Amino acid sequence: MYDRRVPAEDLDLLPLARVPRQARSREKVEAALAAATDLVRTEGVEALTLPRVAEHAGLSVGAVYQYLPDRDAIIAVLVARYHARFEEVLDGVVERVRRTASAGSPDPLADLLDEVERIYAEEGVARALRAVEGSGPAAERRAHKDRMTAKVADLLVLTGLAPAGRARGVARLVFTAADGVLHEAFGLEDDERTALLRELRAMLRGYLAPAD
Amino acid sequence: MYDRRVPAEDLDLLPLARVPRQARSREKVEAALAAATDLVRTEGVEALTLPRVAEHAGLSVGAVYQYLPDRDAIIAVLVARYHARFEEVLDGVVERVRRTASAGSPDPLADLLDEVERIYAEEGVARALRAVEGSGPAAERRAHKDRMTAKVADLLVLTGLAPAGRARGVARLVFTAADGVLHEAFGLEDDERTALLRELRAMLRGYLAPAD
Incomplete structure (x- = not known):
């Protein structure tokens, strides 16, 4: 899993498709967001697709999909x-x-x-x-x-x-x-x-x- | 043809795919641009496609295509x-x-x-x-x-x-x-x-x- 530390914050306040409850799920969402941030910085907005974000985070597409189903959701x-x-x-x-x-x-x-x-x-x-x-x-x-x-x-x-x-x-x-x-x-x-x-x-x- | 008056201006300075030379061609390009402006005002950027602009200007797609081949060209x-x-x-x-x-x-x-x-x-x-x-x-x-x-x-x-x-x-x-x-x-x-x-x-x- 992509292990870059993200600042602690309240995931509950973000417009996620579903709010993660378990610690393990919350870590996955944070990893996906850190990976997405890194991708947009290094490769631009175009890189923000579900498969690329999941890959960059070291997660399965299915694991990310339930929280961040598509590009618009990731950007939002x-x-x-x-x-x-x-x-x-x-x-x-x-x-x-x-x-x-x-x-x-x-x-x-x-x-x-x-x-x-x-x-x-x-x-x-x-x-x-x-x-x-x-x-x-x-x-x-x-x-x-x-x-x-x-x-x-x-x-x-x-x-x-x-x-x-x-x-x-x-x-x-x-x-x-x-x-x-x-x-x-x-x-x-x-x-x-x-x-x-x-x-x-x-x-x-x-x-x-x-x-x- | 869409007949709304557009301010006189030098078409030669615009980034057209091809610069119209004849008066009749210049009129067509001006009509296409007036139609495109009207479309973006009334329907938004999404309406700026070659077929929609040609239709709104009362011109054939072919007539517009040589000067404004696609959406990016029209926007530019x-x-x-x-x-x-x-x-x-x-x-x-x-x-x-x-x-x-x-x-x-x-x-x-x-x-x-x-x-x-x-x-x-x-x-x-x-x-x-x-x-x-x-x-x-x-x-x-x-x-x-x-x-x-x-x-x-x-x-x-x-x-x-x-x-x-x-x-x-x-x-x-x-x-x-x-x-x-x-x-x-x-x-x-x-x-x-x-x-x-x-x-x-x-x-x-x-x-x-x-x-x-």
Whole structure:
């Protein structure tokens, strides 16, 4: 079986055709997802077929089929997991800001961008998944954007970077613009990427300066 | 033949399998492209097959085949035309700013956003083509982004909104962020779209304030 470690996570939250209950079944699903992630990174979206994923994971087609019956199912689960990862990062930043609010918050915007850049920089996995994203279900992309916008809005209100009445509109702009720019940045050469991310920070800082 | 008027343009610049020379052939290609645009708007990308486009244009499959042999060819030409349209809008703004530079330029950023919003608002055609864009050739998307970035950089230098040394990086950010936000905006309800576009303008104005 393909033995690459995947981050612990709640398989119950993923849109699997069937939720694995036994530890052994859960390991198989995790192995299949790790193999699928590796395949999309090394060979692209085209490699995401049930037989290829099962083979790469060292599992039988039948074992994978019950949880991830076809290409669309595999893509939907990878995209959901990718989205969940970004949402967790943002939850973490919101949580830290909430805890340190009384102690005077440091720089949540920089924290957030650092973490997102770290995810994107990891072995090309995020970039590959980002490429898959467009093939995933549109409803899930919409729901993810809405959840991210709500979290960014919380962060803006907590940090005083936007008044509550305007926070949702500002958050939608910040998430949409940053998402598009990060996507673009990680297709560029190192020096161009660095320059683009520096400009993104400058723009967001100017826009999000605390109004007093 | 499908008789909807298409804007005059140079068919020679489109990636057609063969460039039509005679007036009659050019009319057929324009009718096929108008029909393809209409199909993608009303029925989505899936409708873009050679037989459907020929039928919708009132042409024989053979007549269309020599210029637009298959779905990929049809998509590539629609995307190229869609890109050309935005590049023309930007050229127009640059040209106007260049002419009025001595007379003191009014507000080129507002002009540009007004024109782009006008294109997007037109009957859903731009939105539909934007959806097709992801299916087009990646090299053409890259080349379009590079051309748009170069034009925006010219505009920033002409208007004094960015110093020449930093213009390219700033232009890349502005184009990427605005492109992502506009795409998002035209999938929203009217009031949310208005709010998002208002925030986009506020962010760009803050970022692009003339440094003196």
